[in-house]
Amino acid sequence: EVQLVESGGGLVQPGGSLRLSCAASGLTFSTYWMSWVRQAPGKGLEWVANMNQDGSQKYYVDSVKGRFTISRDNTKNSLYLQMSSLRVEDSAIYYCAREFDWSKDYWGQGTLVTVSS
């Protein structure tokens, strides 16, 4: 059974940093693209970033370029999102998702990030 478990969320002040993790199990992690998707309270879904199997291709939504960095450690079956220069508008639940055949077939339960002073 595929499982994706996010962690690392919390309360952070504007301008601060946070690193999210996504632990994957039940899949051959190193063979899949992976994505981060976020959802602000009461709002819709927003794709944030994704990366390919070996990390040589990374893509970001414009609003996080230069502030967020997606990475992975295939030896630990883990995906990461390093977030810096955080803004109030970055407050959201952050989900990781597996990319397969132009779909996000498996999703984690999410981790909540709150940016507030």
Next chain:
Amino acid sequence: QTVVTQEPTLTVSPGGTVTLTCASSTGAVTSDRYPNWIQQKPGQAPRALIYSSSNKHSWTPARFSGSLLGGKAALTLSGVQPEDEAEYFCLLYFGATQVFGTGTKVTVL
């Protein structure tokens, strides 16, 4: 900035049929946007339903079907069940980026 638009709300009776649509500000939605449909119930994580316009995941109930219709992606729910009450998001791929739709809240009443 690409905007993907869906109906904000739709209401359907149990056993009825409803069609949700997904339009792109860049023009007609075609198969090379690989339209996806994702269901989300309150307090739950999103769940994938449809990919590449009309393909179902192994867990997708048969009453859900996807298509391309009049320049839009469409999700049809036939024989709607009370448990189908949820918000539905489409997702379109634009090369290196991806854009979710604005979401449709479906009420079963």
